[in-house]
Amino acid sequence: MDKKIFRCKNCLNVSTRDRVEFDERGFCNACQWVEEKKKKVDWKSRWNELEEICEQHRGQGDGFDCIVPVSGGKDGSYVSYMLKHKLGMNPLAVTIRVPLSDPLGDENLTNFIDSGYSHVLLSPNMEIMREMNINGFKKFGRPMVGWQTFVHSAIRRLAIQYKIPLIFFGENGDVEYGGSSESKNTPLVDVSFSKNTYLSGTYDEILPIDKFSEKEIFWATFPSEEEIEKHEVKYLHWSYFENWDPYEHYLVAKEHCGLLEKENGNDGTYTNFAQTDSVLYSLHTYLMYIKLGFNRCTQDCGIDIRRGAMTREQGLQLVRIYDNHYPSEFMGEFLKYYKMTQDEFDLIIDRHANKDIFEKINSRWMPKYEIE
Amino acid sequence: MLVSIVDYGMGNILSITNALEYLGVDVILTYKETELRNSDKIILPGVGSFRVAMQNLKERKLDVILNELVMKEHKDILGICLGMQLFASGSDEDGFSEGLGWFSSVVKNMSDKLDDNVKVPHIGFESIETTKKSILYKDIRNHSDFYFVHSFSMENIYDEITSTYNIGNTSIVASIEKDNIFGVQFHPEKSQDNGLRLLKNFLQK
Amino acid sequence: MAKKRLIFTLLYKNGNYMLSRNFRLQKVGNLEWLNKHYNFQNIAFSIDELIVLNVEDPEKRDLVEFSKDLRSLSKFCFIPIAVGGGINSMDDANLLLHSGADKLVLNTAFYSNKKLIKELIQHYGKQNIVSSIDFKRLDGENIVLVNNGLTRIEFSLKEHIDSVCELGAGEIYLNSIDKDGTGQGYELDIFDEVTLNLNTSLICAGGAGKYEHFLEGINKSYIDGVATANLFNFLGNGLQKSREFLIDNKVNMAKWHNRLEHELKNILRINNE
Numbered sequence: 001m002d003k004k005i006f007r008c009k010n011c012l013n014v015s016t017r018d019r020v021e022f023d024e025r026g027f028c029n030a031c032q033w034v035e036e037k038k039k040k041v042d043w044k045s046r047w048n049e050l051e052e053i054c055e056q057h058r059g060q061g062d063g064f065d066c067i068v069p070v071s072g073g074k075d076g077s078y079v080s081y082m083l084k085h086k087l088g089m090n091p092l093a094v095t096i097r098v099p100l101s102d103p104l105g106d107e108n109l110t111n112f113i114d115s116g117y118s119h120v121l122l123s124p125n126m127e128i129m130r131e132m133n134i135n136g137f138k139k140f141g142r143p144m145v146g147w148q149t150f151v152h153s154a155i156r157r158l159a160i161q162y163k164i165p166l167i168f169f170g171e172n173g174d175v176e177y178g179g180s181s182e183s184k185n186t187p188l189v190d191v192s193f194s195k196n197t198y199l200s201g202t203y204d205e206i207l208p209i210d211k212f213s214e215k216e217i218f219w220a221t222f223p224s225e226e227e228i229e230k231h232e233v234k235y236l237h238w239s240y241f242e243n244w245d246p247y248e249h250y251l252v253a254k255e256h257c258g259l260l261e262k263e264n265g266n267d268g269t270y271t272n273f274a275q276t277d278s279v280l281y282s283l284h285t286y287l288m289y290i291k292l293g294f295n296r297c298t299q300d301c302g303i304d305i306r307r308g309a310m311t312r313e314q315g316l317q318l319v320r321i322y323d324n325h326y327p328s329e330f331m332g333e334f335l336k337y338y339k340m341t342q343d344e345f346d347l348i349i350d351r352h353a354n355k356d357i358f359e360k361i362n363s364r365w366m367p368k369y370e371i372e
Numbered sequence: 373m374l375v376s377i378v379d380y381g382m383g384n385i386l387s388i389t390n391a392l393e394y395l396g397v398d399v400i401l402t403y404k405e406t407e408l409r410n411s412d413k414i415i416l417p418g419v420g421s422f423r424v425a426m427q428n429l430k431e432r433k434l435d436v437i438l439n440e441l442v443m444k445e446h447k448d449i450l451g452i453c454l455g456m457q458l459f460a461s462g463s464d465e466d467g468f469s470e471g472l473g474w475f476s477s478v479v480k481n482m483s484d485k486l487d488d489n490v491k492v493p494h495i496g497f498e499s500i501e502t503t504k505k506s507i508l509y510k511d512i513r514n515h516s517d518f519y520f521v522h523s524f525s526m527e528n529i530y531d532e533i534t535s536t537y538n539i540g541n542t543s544i545v546a547s548i549e550k551d552n553i554f555g556v557q558f559h560p561e562k563s564q565d566n567g568l569r570l571l572k573n574f575l576q577k
Numbered sequence: 578m579a580k581k582r583l584i585f586t587l588l589y590k591n592g593n594y595m596l597s598r599n600f601r602l603q604k605v606g607n608l609e610w611l612n613k614h615y616n617f618q619n620i621a622f623s624i625d626e627l628i629v630l631n632v633e634d635p636e637k638r639d640l641v642e643f644s645k646d647l648r649s650l651s652k653f654c655f656i657p658i659a660v661g662g663g664i665n666s667m668d669d670a671n672l673l674l675h676s677g678a679d680k681l682v683l684n685t686a687f688y689s690n691k692k693l694i695k696e697l698i699q700h701y702g703k704q705n706i707v708s709s710i711d712f713k714r715l716d717g718e719n720i721v722l723v724n725n726g727l728t729r730i731e732f733s734l735k736e737h738i739d740s741v742c743e744l745g746a747g748e749i750y751l752n753s754i755d756k757d758g759t760g761q762g763y764e765l766d767i768f769d770e771v772t773l774n775l776n777t778s779l780i781c782a783g784g785a786g787k788y789e790h791f792l793e794g795i796n797k798s799y800i801d802g803v804a805t806a807n808l809f810n811f812l813g814n815g816l817q818k819s820r821e822f823l824i825d826n827k828v829n830m831a832k833w834h835n836r837l838e839h840e841l842k843n844i845l846r847i848n849n850e
Contacts, residue, residue: 247759254599264604270596270809272603309760309786310810317813321614373845384679390652396846419679420702493704493747495778496579496801497625497831517580517831519657521680521704521747539579562657562679564622564833568841575845 004356005293005369008178011302012315014294016357018200019179029174029181034306036184037243049187050241053234054087057165064092064118066166067159069151071095071277072109075170077257078249079238080117083168090118091168094158096150097123098278099130100333104262105277111258122158124150124219128212132220133280134338135206141287141352143338144280145202146220152194152235154219159233171239171246173198177302187240191222194235246274246303268325269296270318282327283334289323290353290365297322320371326364373397373575376411378438380428383417383455384561391561395572403432405441413575414438414447418454422463422479422524425454426471435472443474446552450574453522456548456555460526474553477529482522486542493523498537500546500558506534508547508554510573516566518546518558525557580831581795582625582802583820584780585811587611587650589643589662590633596808598758600711600726602632605808608646614812621654623816625831628750628804630682630709631662632725638663644676651677659707665690670697682750684709685723687741688730698745707780708746710737712767713754719767726754735771742777749775750804753783760786760810763794763803772799780804788822795828 006015009026021029037043057065066083070076070093083089095109113119132146142148159167171177174197175184183193195203207220214221223231238244250273253259262272267282275281275296289295301315327334335345349365358365375392377385379401392399392415400407408414416438418425429435441447451459460471463479471479483492499515520537526545535546548555554574560567588595588602594611595602606614621627629650631643640663651658660673661682670681681701686693687708698706712721712734719734732740741749751772753764763784772779780802781794787810794803805811811819824830 251599251759254601261598261601261603263602270605273598304760304786307760311787313818314787314810314812314815317815318809321812384674386648386651386675386677387655387658387679390677391655394653394655394842396843419705420700424700489776491776491778491801493702493778494579495704495748496582498579499831517833520579521657523702523704559657559679561655564655564831565841566833568655572841572844 003369007372008302010312011305012298012312012319013178013302014292014298016292016354017178017294018292019174019197021181028178030176030178030302031306033175033181033184041243043243046241051087053166053236054083054089058089060165061163064090064162064164066091066168067155067164068093068168069096069155069170070109070112070119071098072105072107072112072259073275073277074249074253074259074273075246077112077253077259079168079170080112081252081256082238082242084117092162092164093117093119094155095119095121096147096154097121097126098147098280099126099133100279100330100337102276102279104260108259108276111260112253115257120158122150122154122219124154125212125216128208128217128220130337131208131211132206135208136202137287137338138348139205140200140202141291141348142200142202142284143287144278144284145199145206147280149199149203149206149220152191152198153222156191156223156228156233156235157219157221160223160227160231163231165232165234167233167235168238169235170237171244172237176239176244177299183237185240187236189235189237191225191228194222245307247307247309250274266296267327267329269300269322271296271300274300279327279330279333280337282325282330286325286327287349287352290349290358293354293357293367293369295323295325297325316371323371324367373413374411375399375413375415375575376408377401377415377417378408378434378455379403380425380432380434382425382428383419383452384559385417387559387561388415388417388452391568391571392575395568395575397575403434405437408437408441409445409447412448414441414449416449416451416455416458418452418456418458420454422454422457422465422471423469425458426469429458429472438472442553448552448574448577449554450571451553451555452561453557453559456557457524457526459548459553459555460529463524465524475526475529475532475548475550477526477532477548479524480527482525482544486539490539493521494539494544495521497563498546498558500535500537502535504534504549506547506549506554507577508534508549508556508570508573512566512569512573518556518560518563518566518570520546520558522557579801580625580829581800581823582780583623583791583795583816583823583830584626584628584802584804585620585624585816586628586630586782586804586806587808588630588632588806589646590631591637591639592642592646594808595632596758597632597806600754600757608649620816621656622833623820624656626657626659626802627654628659628661628682629678630660633662635663635725640669640672644672647673647676647678661707661709664693666693667696667700670701674701680705680707680748682707682709684711687744687746688721688723688737691744694744703745703747706746707748707750708741708744709750709752710734710741711752711754714767719771722754734767738771738775742775746777748778748780748801750780750782756784758807759784760790760807762786762790765793765797768797768800775799778802782806786810788819791819791823792826792828795823
């Protein structure tokens, strides 16, 4: 039978995910990477590379020697902590202001900063960001892609401005969670990787050049390759240098950076300590779900299965309960933010729903497939 | 069917009540002679101290009442855990305390006969060995598992034993029986379907 | 020897059941949720014992509301149920024992209310009193925390274990705060250390995420029962699968049939009609 969607035999990752690859056992590339990380990767040598890079740039320039994009969540906090306390660097933590921020997210960011970090809140013109988010939502089913763009563009601009040579991104999402494994042996995030992988090629089409001038959208634009080379700014994945373990980051952030969890849990999943900074994230993952067939629960199960805390069978029970979560509780806020009516909103959802794997029943998209 | 549970301030009454109600009988918790007499079956529960239990029974004249109902009027009675132990002539807990005396056995601390490295109180599920045919074990496989939680066990009893279990090489009395009097050291209300089946057998006798 | 036990722990707070991660709580769902996703009546057939702990903040605990949930939980649960969380008096104990508890679990009282412990043991027998101990590692030492994990006591873990045994605890529920909710497995190295010469029944807790963790714990000779409070990982048929896994791996566990509903429910009423 020709199945439109199947899941990794190890971690429940879906086949419909962008760029994901499977081996003959049916293990996705994220799971293969876990095996490789244990046996083949020379972590000592990679950490040495990191130490050398830090050695080379430590204390360089007038002030900060590296930037860490943070949201107050576990991963950015962890990377900042490591750079400061284990590698003796002087990091500047930078947050791209997020629309519809969650009070817990705000609290976590404050706690993080107060645990001892220099921080910049980069607020782009939120109307520009909104236009990009609206464009992304309508054209690509990517409701937060405007915000995501700034993480890659504005932060590079800031690094050039402040003459900071290093930017430490967290994990290489494709390699760690499922996607193309091409980049597993390099830490470098070049502009084309940002645009093609992280922003899925949406960049050129969402930039609101019709509504704003070139100078106004400066922060949404990328520096040229020449500029980047000239200022020697390197945008690196932390996950190249150290085994990426999100649960460990949660424990460290909890202990050292004041990270708090949502007592009522995050909707659409069973964890309560990840991605608590904006309610838009629920919409982002819902779109991901109806386009590709997986939501936060599948992602979280993948992380837990790969770190040995759960079996696939156990994860399956959770995915069946939590994945199909429709973020109705925030609908009012979404409609207001995207300046839409419910009908317009529904039309966009309908447009992006993957009809191979979903069917509309009683005005809600439901999976056609058995989750197994 | 009406089943009475003897109310003398001891025992996990709710658990037994839940089990009996699950099986579909009416349950009454009482110490009154008329109510005990009117019931079809009597259950004597028990958890805790032998001495305190006997004191409580005597306070409510239940030693006399039960003696009348059980020994003279031959009412079916099931003693559970401490309830079973109370049927003995006495217990050597805190010196010596007199029991109901329906069996000439004695209740003693298990540590006395067990190896030093065996943990007492003994807690958990054990497979019992039926040593004599009993209506209680109808449709229950030999070596079925029941829940035990006790520090004292029945001694000086032979023919009236219907099942035992082993801790190492030491044999411990698991259930006893004489005419209309039944006693189980384990908790049938805490032994999943094995226990429920045993209760059903007692009730249907 | 008694069979080894697989134990499920429920953490109750204000009408809801919680998931704990290093003693930080996440609300999962209420009794209805539990019945729906655990089919509680069936779950009881996969485990040997149920432990229900009231983890509400001490000032806000409502034992009466708690005992209502307890009655509901225990109605179709024909296995031992141990209950605890803020037992401060004989009256508290009495209420719980009349609401479905077979055994009592005490934690802080073993440190700061020894008089109550002695009274409870005298009245109910030591076999029904469980000492719950929460510990974590700090600066190379094993420290003990009472009062919902908030207050450190001056004794080391080993000293406190000795102390509760001396007082007469019938069982010990040993819980690692560091491993709690992590799914990384039990803190077996520490258990190995502190349980030499332990002659009291021991249940280990803190860190179980999958079946293998249960096996690792249960295969230790000094461990009599393995517990988990992980409400997510063992949803659906998780506990049943866990039990099967243990039995397949030659662990000596109690065995019983599962199809109780059809045969025994109301059988005596039906027969008599």
